[in-house]
Amino acid sequence: MNKVEPRTLPGFMELLPQEQILFNQIKDKIQNTYEKFGFLPLNTPIIEDSKVILAKAGGETEKQIYRFSKGENDLSLRFDLTVPLAKYVAKNYGSLAFPFRRYQIGKVFRGEKPQKGRYRELYQCDIDIIGDGELSIINDAELPIVIYETFKELRFGExxxxxxxxxxxxxxxxxxxxxxxxxxxxxxxxxxxxxxxxxxxxxxxxxxxxxxxxxxxxxxxxxxxxxxxxxxxxxxxxxxxxxxxxxxxxxxxxxxxxxxxxxxxxxxxxxxxxxxxxxxxxxxxxxxxxxxxxxxxSICSGGRYENLAEYYTDKKLPGVGISIGLTRLFYQLNEVNLIKSEKKSIADILVVSMTEDFKYVSKVANKFRQEGKKVQIYFENKKIKNQFKYADKLQIPYTVVIGDDEVKSNTYTIKNMETGEQETKSI
Amino acid sequence: MNKVEPRTLPGFMELLPQEQILFNQIKDKIQNTYEKFGFLPLNTPIIEDSKVILAKAGGETEKQIYRFSKGENDLSLRFDLTVPLAKYVAKNYGSLAFPFRRYQIGKVFRGEKPQKGRYRELYQCDIDIIGDGELSIINDAELPIVIYETFKELRFGExxxxxxxxxxxxxxxxxxxxxxxxxxxxxxxxxxxxxxxxxxxxxxxxxxxxxxxxxxxxxxxxxxxxxxxxxxxxxxxxxxxxxxxxxxxxxxxxxxxxxxxxxxxxxxxxxxxxxxxxxxxxxxxxxxxxxxxxxxxSICSGGRYENLAEYYTDKKLPGVGISIGLTRLFYQLNEVNLIKSEKKSIADILVVSMTEDFKYVSKVANKFRQEGKKVQIYFENKKIKNQFKYADKLQIPYTVVIGDDEVKSNTYTIKNMETGEQETKSI
Known part of the structure; x- marks a missing residue:
């Protein structure tokens, strides 16, 4: 069979699992900080009516928009999270409580010329506070506090x-x-x-x-x-x-x-x-x-605007917001070696076995899962050496080794993969 | 100014914040269960080279694909998470540890005729285990365990x-x-x-x-x-x-x-x-x-396949996987009233104030944030009645009330918004 080249387009970030774990740790910290201040989650569609997306656009932005038709629909991919927010608030004005505080963390799309550190599909992490008619200036002082808490949490330095x-x-x-x-x-x-x-x-x-x-x-x-x-x-x-x-x-x-x-x-x-x-x-x-x-x-920017949704509604909706361009930031931080991670694996433990007694193996795995640990059991019929190599490659910090001895004595041997220390424990 | 109608296209799910909170609770539970079994996160691009997306497609699927060009590129939006996985594994074969266990939770796009419960932009929550040449049948028994743990956690009934x-x-x-x-x-x-x-x-x-x-x-x-x-x-x-x-x-x-x-x-x-x-x-x-x-x-389906990536590589990559179509499932569960939530707000506490002393207000809010609570401070200059109404509308379970008396006595009054019970406490 003729093979299609398995390529990923230039300008599109696609990470190996360990990098993806780091990326997600950062994304989760941003989200957790946003939620700590009570911002509500929003998840608007990626595809919108072109009329909605283009209501305000113009110039460079407009040229970058991915616009296409399907059937009778003139469609565009969102190029930021602000336009969809404006549409959303105008559309759902009657159902929302103001000040409306929302976060949205999602991908946006810009057909830029791809170059180092520039992406065509990129994550933005936005928060905005929208008032109905008016919005206290105190909100303009709260957003820097959210930025402060976020980057304190992320530990990229001063x-x-x-x-x-x-x-x-x-x-x-x-x-x-x-x-x-x-x-x-x-x-x-x-x-x-x-x-x-x-x-x-x-x-x-x-x-x-x-x-x-x-x-x-x-x-x-x-x-x-x-x-x-x-x-x-x-x-x-x-x-x-x-x-x-x-x-x-x-x-x-x-x-x-x-x-x-x-x-x-x-x-x-x-x-x-x-x-x-x-x-x-x-x-x-x-x-x-x-x-x-x-x-x-700038790694996080934003400001106060007079009127969020003037293209969609007569309601005056002043707001203040900030945005972190996460995809670009992740790329940049990697370049300058600033990303620290507590943990580069999902699993805390790999259960490695030299026994056919999977009932016992599974019992041990479940014991750890019930304690809140993330546990993978290695099922393939491979030599123990290969199983350890697998744990190493995935950077899983602990293995739990179960052989027939352990089964007989109702124990397991837990090994710290970094130090090599191991200890046999009773279940 | 002529206004553009703030519409969301038919076939695209866009939720109000309280529904979005429920949706996210379900999504998080699925993700947490997937991770409990050590599956690695993946986040492939939404836009791919059409050659990659169409390598295997045909018939109905092909007609549904959102395909368009930008500059010289022939592009397609992914219509599932399996084709991108196949490309990814073929592309990164040398960098991955096998069995390669990954989850991906993301949106896919299908230009279906929109009808009740059918979406054009929908979340899939996939896990797959890919072997290099071979893959133990035991994996086929683990996936039902993951399904079991997931739906036990989600509590939609038997x-x-x-x-x-x-x-x-x-x-x-x-x-x-x-x-x-x-x-x-x-x-x-x-x-x-x-x-x-x-x-x-x-x-x-x-x-x-x-x-x-x-x-x-x-x-x-x-x-x-x-x-x-x-x-x-x-x-x-x-x-x-x-x-x-x-x-x-x-x-x-x-x-x-x-x-x-x-x-x-x-x-x-x-x-x-x-x-x-x-x-x-x-x-x-x-x-x-x-x-x-x-x-x-069926709310979760899948199975064993002989060869994941035959369109992209000669390597034999057998696998087994399952998928939950979350967007449709969420719609259906709502229809039959099966979605239970522990909490319909992000904030645990709204701090309501009748004082100008925001230093004290912020001190109290931070005390709760440090205890792990999610806290919003109400900043607008509104009557206390309106501030309580706001908490009610957002279904925030507790308010912390701070007036000048509380400031003087170094206390705060915490009110259970459901029962109306309140208690003044020393900070």
């Missing part, structure tokens, strides 16, 4: 949550009458660490911005110091702009509540240049960096 | 696992020189409970089968009694056919080990007419029925 408020930037640009150039300006000032202050000034000037305004922008992005010093300096700018003032007030509130909720001071930082590309963020924005691996980019 | 061996049927047809008519014959005898013996005889005769052979078939399917009586009667048929003899021997082995592993006699039953439609089953086959709801059809 991390910092960068916080800003879009209204501060928007107010600044409004005041300088540069709102229409905001995206370009943001793109340029984002490069300051890479290209230096002088080049930023040059590029801003090249955009046609007057000298005084360029110097205003530079003064703004050069605000440094502790979180409190930054807040103080922002006030001292004495900017007579309502949007700016509102943003500053919100940022102060968020910092206040983050502290009230007990986050250590070195785990969060006001970072005035963070804007998040997406148009729909209107207030608080977050990015999260590993202190030792800032080059990985 | 259930029976029906067991047969395809070789018994194949041997019978071979002996009667009716192998080419086997599918038609199986289809007809499958209806015996519905249409009765006389009609079955008539339909078989109409196929052109001689009277004596028809009566042989009828004798065979009329074998009744306990499992041991059936095995005895099968032997007494004294069929001089090798395939038949091999099937009978295997069935006896499977029954022997099922008993050795401790399954209660009333939870499994030899059922000689079970064939499972799929071509690739070659030995043991399983179906599982809820005793009180046989009409739901």
């Amino acid at each position: 991390f910092t949550i960068y916080i800003n408020n879009r209204k501060i930037l928007n107010g600044l640009f409004e005041q300088l009458e540069l709102s229409n150039m905001a995206p370009d300006i943001l793109r340029i000032i984002d490069k300051i660490e890479k290209i230096g202050k002088e080049k930023v000034i040059k590029e801003l000037t090249d955009l046609g911005i007057e000298k005084e305004k360029v110097s205003n922008i530079i003064n703004f992005i050069e605000i440094e110091g502790t979180n409190d010093e930054k807040l103080k300096k922002l006030k001292e700018l004495n900017f007579k702009n309502e949007v700016f003032a509102k943003g500053l007030e919100e940022l102060e509130e968020v910092v206040k509540y983050i502290r009230i909720f007990g986050m250590p001071e070195n785990n969060f930082k006001i970072e005035l240049t963070i804007a998040r590309g997406l148009d729909y963020y209107t207030g608080t924005v977050y990015e999260t960096f590993l202190d030792e691996y800032k080059s990985l980019g | 259930f029976t696992i029906y067991i047969n061996n395809r070789k018994i049927l194949n041997g019978l047809f071979e002996q009667l020189e009716l192998s080419n008519m086997a599918p038609d014959i199986l289809r007809i005898i499958d209806k015996i409970e519905k249409i009765g013996k006389e009609k079955v005889i008539k339909e078989l005769t109409d196929l052109g089968i001689e009277k004596e052979k028809v009566s042989n078939i009828i004798n065979f399917i009329e074998i009744e009694g306990t499992n041991d009586e059936k095995l005895k009667k099968l032997k007494e048929l004294n069929f001089k056919n090798e395939v038949f003899a091999k099937g009978l021997e295997e069935l006896e082995e499977v029954v022997k080990y099922i008993r050795i592993f401790g399954m209660p006699e009333n939870n499994f039953k030899i059922e000689l007419t079970i064939a499972r439609g799929l071509d690739y089953y070659t030995g043991t086959v399983y179906e599982t029925f809820l005793d009180e709801y046989k009409s739901l059809g």
